[in-house]
Amino acid sequence: MKSHPESLIPGGTKIRDDGRIEVNLDSSACRAVAEFISPAPPPPEEWGQPPPYEEIERAIKIKLNIVIQVVGSRGDVQPFIALGNELQKHGHRVRLATHDTFATFVRDSGLEFYPIGGDPAELMAYMVKNPGLIPQLHSLRAGDIQKKREMVAEMLDGCWRSCIEDDPVSGKPFVAEAIIANPPSFAHVHCAQALGIPLHLMFTMPWTSTRAVPHPLANLKYSETTQEMANYWSYAIVEWLTWQGLGDVINKWRGKLDLEPVPVTEGPMLAETLKIPFTYCWSPALMAKPVDWPAHIDVCGFFFRDPPEYKPPQSLEAFLANGPEPVYIGFGSIVIDDPEQFTATILEAVRRAGTRAIISRGWSKLGGEPSDSVYYIDDCPHEWLFQNVSAVVHHGGAGTTACGLRNGCPTAIVPFFGDQPFWGNLIASSGSGPKPIPYREVNADGLAEAIRLCLEPKTRQAAQEIATKMKHESGVTAAVASFHRNLPVEQMQCNLLPDRAATWVCKTSSKSVRLSKLAAQILVDHLRIDKKKLQVYETKQIIIENRRWDPVTGTASAALGTGTDMVKSTADIFLKPYKEYQGLQRGRPSTSSSNGPLMPRSLSTPPPGTTIQQTGNPMPKHATTDLFPTESPQTQPENTGPSSLQTTTTVASASAKSIGKFLGTYFKGVMVDIPLATAEGLRAVPRFYGEETKTYAPVTDWKSGLIVGCTQFGQGVVDGVTGLVTHPIKGAKEEGALGVVKGLAKGTVGVGVEVGGAALGFVAYPGQGICRSIHASMRSKTRKELIKARYREGEYLAGPGNVSGAENVDRGAMIRAFENLRRGDKGKQRFDTWDLARSQEAR
Structure with missing residues (x-):
């Protein structure tokens, strides 16, 4: 498949037409990113089985306020409605926070709803144009990226409000005691950190590093490594690209929550570093849990809601009765550029396949004139409809895929973006459908051939076998048990x-x-x-720590970060006063307006209790003549704006604050950040020659900082000195004389790094604790x-x-x-x- 030349990005990656990231792991940039963020995968092993679900449920008596944060289409929201209903059966109070357009859908299901903003239709249209993580050039020119970043910022704020604000309809107070989220909501771990509550992630495609399969959004190229390592590293690279696009938006929002910025090296793999519990919502009959996923990660099965009551219209019943079972064709929440042309392609494919079809109009408004062989449908529960069709053709959403397989329907997938190619490939590998046809490659011949393959006996048999296995699974029951099992x-x-x-x-x-x-x-x-x-x-x-892998890169990155912050602070010394001055000038009323009464330019909306005149200017019901004069502008005395003293005071205050920020950045960097990074890097050196390093309690305030500083100083000095003896003895036992030499080398290096790190840490850890105590006391909003x-x-x-x-x-x-x-x-x-x-x- 060709790639767009304008989509090339540096570092051994580029974007294909299907939106997947083409990752060249032979490039130095990709290998550096992979090893820097995720330096060594854990050894694969069989993890112990969790306790039976019944045992877990008997042990769980606690009732929680749970907020479920979901970003995506209706197909992304629907499985979490099923999950929320199951959680309610255990006595939990459940609030589902998602886009405003799904308010009725959620509330009609018996769950509380909170709007987080964001337009899913706009998001779907953007994703169709930019299926992968990196935008195409035409989207950059159209300003789509800035719109998406603004939408993400809006949804971050909405997710935080969903944790602490009253119900918008009933007014009933709500404060979250646990969070469940899908990864694209982005706010989850940060809200959990600000609240100090448990978090559990759930998703429909692999999002945790594994040797078993590559990241669904990565197309790998490699020759100098194994497929297993390529698979594993693909997750770090995709996460790195995601963080590069949204990290600054997230960190700016974290500042509003009084949280420190996430370091650039920690943001991409934050969920894995913190060992956040994860539940994957697909059937083990399609893909079993990889053996290198730890015990806090589960594969539980698809989430199905209770089938809604549905009475089909008479025209639909008549269409189903007047011929062989039709094929379902629908693309749900996908917003297609040219729905008329796509409809024509579908109709021609149906004609060539020699079958009947039910076509769902969806968000793209597909449609035309109905006939004896084609029926157009609006909203219809798939749970009912898929019991009456011979096969399904769709975009590959997780919920639609699951419902089709559950009813034994052979499936042809036309993926657009996201996890849809992943589902298409799983379907093809199981034998229950053809290989996926990317949306931009769809034509009448190819689609007709895919429909014919779905109707073959061997394909129908494979789909029925999967349906039989899925009958013994209960995804929502298993997911709730997984959630309970991981609660402290x-x-x-x-x-x-x-x-x-x-x-x-x-x-x-x-x-x-x-x-x-x-x-x-x-x-x-x-x-x-x-x-x-x-x-x-x-x-x-x-607690999000900035991990250091060695003293060189640790010190360099800390120095670079301090230098960058100092440059920004230096610029603010001049820019902030200028911006304040400009703001004062913009606040000065205009004396030449011909549109009516004078008013400050900064008033973009009228204050409460105002009426709008025909001139377009707000007029308070009880206006005073000095603020909103009714006389002609020519009769008004000239407004001189802010006084010289006011201007001087404001500008001087802004300059003083910037100077204070500069000095604070300098002293924190020189006295805390750089020494701490060096100490952490020195403490990590023994890993390079196979030694375990001690871990300490996190530093949260000045007390914990003092304790950690003293503890690591004592242990560092003792370990460094005793290593001169223990390393040679251990080496002699393992390798004889050569081992003694290696042991002496390890001991000598250990004295330097252990004692040096201990000395620096004795100052740096208490300093870090003091900084965090000051931060907590000053930023308590x-x-x-x-x-x-x-x-x-x-x-x-x-x-x-x-x-x-x-x-x-x-x-x-x-x-x-x-x-x-x-x-x-x-x-x-x-x-x-x-x-x-x-x-x-x-x-």
């Missing part, structure tokens, strides 16, 4: 109401007590605790916002008239249990907690 339940449970998640911690004289929103509010209402003394509790802390939201939900839960289950709580037993906890009476505490649980069950 013991750390999440409230000490007084174990079926609720702890969100506060109250420190008493004997211990710290974890409290749910409801328990805390009851105790506040009964004057047992002061609300101001409640501290935010994080059930799952996420998000934390205050979270505290208010939790207070609000607690007041609602404990208030009269709600149906949250608070009426089942024995408040007296709960208060007694808290008093015994505060006194440290363990025996009495156990009795009261048991008594409280028993009373709840009885109620």
Whole structure:
């Protein structure tokens, strides 16, 4: 397949017509990226089987507020509706956060809905024009990239609001206690970090590095490595390209959440580094779980919702009854450039294949005049329709593919972008359909041949065999069990109401007590605790560290980052005052307007309580003459704008802030970042000669920084000195005299790197802790916002008239249990907690 010359990008990669990234792993750039981000794959091994689903479900008693964040088309949203309904059966409160256009679809399914913005139709149209990660030149010229980046920024904000804001319809308060998301929502790990709650990712195509298959968006070229390593490295390269396009947008948004920027080397593989639990939603009958995926990753099966009630129109029933089973042809949410021409191609292919067809109009509005052999349909549940067709032809969305296979339908896939080629290749390899036909290669002959192959007996038999295997799978049940199994339940449970998640911690004289929103509010209402003394509790802390692989690259990258920040700060010393001055000038009213009354140019929208005159200028109902004068502009005294003193003060303030930022960047870089990077790099050196390096608790504040600094200093010095003896002895046992020589070399190197790293770390780790403590104290807007939201939900839960289950709580037993906890009476505490649980069950 040819590639567009204008799509060439440096570094051994280019974009094919089908949107996949052509990755040349023989190029130095690709190998450097792969090894730098993901330097060594773990050895493949068979992981232990998780406990049976029934055992997991019996152990899970906690009920959570869960927000499911999904970006994509209707086919991406529908499986998560099935998941949300299954979660509701376990007592969880579920909010599905996705695009505004799916509000009715979600609410009609019985789930709460929160709009995150973004236009899926516009997104689908963009993806059809730019199927891969890198945009084509025509999209750059049209400004599509900036539009997409703005849409991503909008959806990031929407995803954060979905975690803490009240229901937009009922007004019922909601604060997320766990997040489930698909990877394209992008906000997931950052929202989880800001809230301190568990995250679980779920997706329809491989997104975790494996030797088994390449990344679905990568087309590999290599000669100097094995296929397994090429497969593994493809994930790092695709993730790197994604981060290059959106990393700055994400980091800018993280600043709004009071989070530090994600380092450029950590952003691409963040989910794998943090070991975020992952559930893949495809049938093991199509692709089994790769052996090199760890235990926190599951392949659970397709997600199917309960079939909706559907009464077909009489015309559809008549069409199905008046001939052999038709072929279904539809492309769902795909927005096609020329739907008329594509419809003509489909109709010609149906004629040549000699079959009847049901054609779904979809978002592209395919259609024409119906006939005895062709029926056009709008919205119709696939669960019902696919029981009445002989084969299905579609774009390869995961949900449509799953529904077709479940009903034993042979499948022909015309992929456009994303995971669609992946599904097409899986279908072909299983024998239940032809090889996929990329959208830009579709013609009447090829499509007719694909339909004829679907109708062959061997293809129908292969599809029926897969359907038989899938009957024994329950994807949503397995996925919910996977979600439950990966929850840190013991750390999440409230000490007084174990079926609720702890969100506060109250420190008493004997211990710290974890409290749910409801328990805390009851105790506040009964004057047992002061609300101001409640501290935010994080059930799952996420800390993103900047890993260093060696002292050279670690020091160089830290120095480069510091230098870059200093250059930006230096520029701001001059640019910020100028921008402030320009802003003051723009705020000066115009004296030559001929459109009506004077008003500040900065007013783009009228304030509340204004009416719009025919001239287009806002006029308050009770306007004052100095702000919105009614006289002619010629009679108004000239407005001189901001005074010289105001201008001077504003400009000087902006300059002073920029100078302060420059000095802060300099001292942080020189005193903390560069020494810390060097220390981390030195500590990593023993890996190069096969030695394990010690890990330390994360640095979160000045106390933990001091502890880590002292600990690693002591252990570093001891390990470095004793290594002079232990390495030669170990070498002698393994390799004799040669081993002694190697051991002496290791010990000598170890003294330098261990002791040097220990000395630098003794200063750098406490410095890092101090910086994080200052950052937490100065940038607390998000934390205050979270505290208010939790207070609000607690007041609602404990208030009269709600149906949250608070009426089942024995408040007296709960208060007694808290008093015994505060006194440290363990025996009495156990009795009261048991008594409280028993009373709840009885109620």
